[in-house]
Amino acid sequence: MNKSESNDYSTEAMQISNLKHGGNVYAYAKKLNTLPSEIIDASASLVPFDPPQIIIDSLNTEIKNLGFRYYPETNLSDLKEIISKFHGINPDNVLPGNGASELITWAGYEASKYGISYIPSPSFIDYERSLNCWNSNFIHCELPKNWNDIFPQPFPIHSKGDVIWITNPHNPTGQLWEKNSLEEIIKKYKLVICDEAFLSITPNGEKESLIPLTRNYDNLLVLRSLTKIFNIPGLRLGYVIGSSEKLKQWKIKRDPWPLNSFAIKAGIDLLSNKEFYKKWTRQIHSWINNERQRVYEKLSKVENLKVHYSSTNFFLIESKTSLSPNIKYLATKGILLRECTSFRFLDEKWARISLQNKKNNTLLCKEIQNSFKK
Numbered sequence: 001m002n003k004s005e006s007n008d009y010s011t012e013a014m015q016i017s018n019l020k021h022g023g024n025v026y027a028y029a030k031k032l033n034t035l036p037s038e039i040i041d042a043s044a045s046l047v048p049f050d051p052p053q054i055i056i057d058s059l060n061t062e063i064k065n066l067g068f069r070y071y072p073e074t075n076l077s078d079l080k081e082i083i084s085k086f087h088g089i090n091p092d093n094v095l096p097g098n099g100a101s102e103l104i105t106w107a108g109y110e111a112s113k114y115g116i117s118y119i120p121s122p123s124f125i126d127y128e129r130s131l132n133c134w135n136s137n138f139i140h141c142e143l144p145k146n147w148n149d150i151f152p153q154p155f156p157i158h159s160k161g162d163v164i165w166i167t168n169p170h171n172p173t174g175q176l177w178e179k180n181s182l183e184e185i186i187k188k189y190k191l192v193i194c195d196e197a198f199l200s201i202t203p204n205g206e207k208e209s210l211i212p213l214t215r216n217y218d219n220l221l222v223l224r225s226l227t228k229i230f231n232i233p234g235l236r237l238g239y240v241i242g243s244s245e246k247l248k249q250w251k252i253k254r255d256p257w258p259l260n261s262f263a264i265k266a267g268i269d270l271l272s273n274k275e276f277y278k279k280w281t282r283q284i285h286s287w288i289n290n291e292r293q294r295v296y297e298k299l300s301k302v303e304n305l306k307v308h309y310s311s312t313n314f315f316l317i318e319s320k321t322s323l324s325p326n327i328k329y330l331a332t333k334g335i336l337l338r339e340c341t342s343f344r345f346l347d348e349k350w351a352r353i354s355l356q357n358k359k360n361n362t363l364l365c366k367e368i369q370n371s372f373k374k
């Protein structure tokens with residue numbers, strides 16, 4: 001590759017990594033004329049394990065037995081039943097969705113009825129998208145940029161308001177919020193939306209879940225995703241737990257078949273077996289505990305780079321100077337980081353990194369070190 005080709009290539013890679021979400025491996029692989037699987041995608045926070053065999057068996061059975069001949073079951077009754085049993089709640093308080101993202105759109109609809117939304121920021125960008133869909137007003141409240149390594153941490157916002165969007169653990173900082181401090185917030189807002197997309201994969205995370213509080217608070221909606229834990233972003237599967245009255249309204253308004261038959265069947269099979277689920281999550285927690293420590297130690301040695309503590313599988317790094325040249329350099333090596341200029345209150349001195357498997361983490365750290373020597 002000559003120098004000018006190399007420059008084009010890194011600029012385009014930069015543009016792709018500059019989108020509002022991570023995980024743009026298709027576009028990037030196309031530019032590089034390679035396969036998505038050849039890229040180390042540290043811009044999207046997924047687990048480095050193949051999806052469980054249960055899913056493969058489930059999809060094969062569904063294709064063999066029903067194929068594509070029928071519309072999916074519109075009431076989602078069996079899936080709701082399994083999810084409610086899994087969490088020990090009533091099926092009327094569950095609504096499955098086409099990924100947590102679809103339910104974020106509906107949470108925005110709900111928020112639009114109550115007034116102004118508070119978004120603790122930097123935050124996951126989809127809350128804004130959702131609120132904009134419904135012409136609903138929002139305010140970004142700035143989160144402190146420094147925190148310690150003890151998790152869970154008390155939620156740092158104490159104001160009162162109409163609606164608040166909480167992410168636990170928080171994206172992009174990786175902070176795990178303490179349940180009791182969140183309960184205080186529930187008492188102060190007309191509506192609380194808590195996105196627990198990463199909670200199940202976070203070591204010691206489940207203890208902080210607000211799902212048990214949905215029995216006591218009608219103003220609380222908890223969003224969950226199966227994307228992260230089972231590494232199935234392509235299947236699209238998530239659910240929300242909250243007031244049956246609110247969820248009934250969403251169901252009336254939404255697409256009649258938001259989930260395809262295969263996602264429904266996979267969800268049922270994945271959540272039916274608690275023993276398998278426990279074993280699966282144990283493996284993820286142990287991967288995070290080990291690799292996070294190793295990566296921290298390596299990156300903390302890089303001069304002028306601050307590594308921020310995280311409770312989960314992604315974390316922020318902060319440099320004294322712009323990280324854009326480093327991100328560009330890494331792109332030429334087939335490694336994608338999540339650049340942070342699209343996050344409110346962060347800039348080009350920040351990047352978010354998602355943990356990979358041991359081999360790729362070693363490579364990632366080595367190339368980050370090299371990027372500072374350029």
Ligand SMILES: Cc1ncc(COP(=O)(O)O)c(C=O)c1O
Pocket residue numbers: 098099100101102124167171195197198224225226227228233237238
């Ligand atoms: C905080 C947060 N919530 C929700 C989602 C979307 O999850 P899903 O794939 O279930 O739509 C993401 C995806 O990155 C996320 O970071």
